[in-house]
Amino acid sequence: MRILGIDPGYAIMGYGILDYKGNKFTPVTYGSITTEAHTPNEERLMKLYDELTELIAEYKPDAASIEELFYNTNATTAIMVGEARGMALLACAKAGVAINEYTPLQIKSSLTGYGRADKKQVQTMVKMILGLAEVPKPDDTADALAAAICHAHHAGSRIPR
Numbered sequence: 001m002r003i004l005g006i007d008p009g010y011a012i013m014g015y016g017i018l019d020y021k022g023n024k025f026t027p028v029t030y031g032s033i034t035t036e037a038h039t040p041n042e043e044r045l046m047k048l049y050d051e052l053t054e055l056i057a058e059y060k061p062d063a064a065s066i067e068e069l070f071y072n073t074n075a076t077t078a079i080m081v082g083e084a085r086g087m088a089l090l091a092c093a094k095a096g097v098a099i100n101e102y103t104p105l106q107i108k109s110s111l112t113g114y115g116r117a118d119k120k121q122v123q124t125m126v127k128m129i130l131g132l133a134e135v136p137k138p139d140d141t142a143d144a145l146a147a148a149i150c151h152a153h154h155a156g157s158r159i160p161r
Contacts, residue, residue: 001019001020001021001062001063001152001155002017002018002019002020002028002059002060002061002062002063003017003018003019003020003061003062003063003064003065003148003151003152003155004016004017004055004056004059004061004063004064004065004092004097004148005017005018005064005065005066005144005145005146005147005148005149005150005151006052006064006065006066006067006088006092006144006147007067007140007141007143007144007147008066008067008069008081008084008085008088009081009084009140010035010044010048010077010080010081010083010084011034011035011037012032012033012034012138012140013032013033013034013048013052013084013088013140014030014031014032014138014139014140014141014142014143014144014145015030015031015032015033015052015055015141015144016029016030016136016141016144016145016147016148017029017030017055017059017061017148018130018145018148018149018152020152020155025129025130025131025149025152027130027132027145028059029055029059030136030141030144030145031141032138032140032141032144033047033048033051033052035047035048041080041083045083045084045087048084048087048088049087049090049091052087052088052091053091053094053095056091056092056095056097057095061097062097062098063097063098063099063100063151063155064088064092064097064098064099064100065100065101065102065147065148065150065151066085066088066089066092066099066100066101066102066147067101067102067103067104067107067143067144067147068101068102068103068104069081069082069085070103070104100151100154100155102147102150102151102154106150106154107122107143107146107147107150108121108122108146110146110149110150110153110154111125111126111129111146111149111150112125119139122142122143122146123135123136123139123142123146125146126142126145126146126149129149130145130149
């Protein structure tokens, strides 16, 4: 199974594509799509959509794992991230990629066994599970890979997503 992990963001959208077969992970590609501040919103969303659509067309994932929106205190940021997340959902849906959504707690728990794990613990587990020399940067990329790993762990499970 080829899984596209997405950490939705407006300025930085992390992505990671993994192959998962027989409990073994093989990283295919990972990175981030960035947009420039002070660029009109529609242009930022279009860039995110176009680049994500190109990744989907090139790597043909079977499933997408997208982190659910976590709302803290800044409503403006939450709305902007929500727009980017909606665009990612649309790109996957239009390409026929099965969409799976996980909360940050589910992702952390899947990788570390503890839903309140800190970012460094999750990043360390991403590095170890994938056999990488270093933690992927920026953090959004590591988060996207964590989302993909989470889906691999849950894909055959009857546990609700």
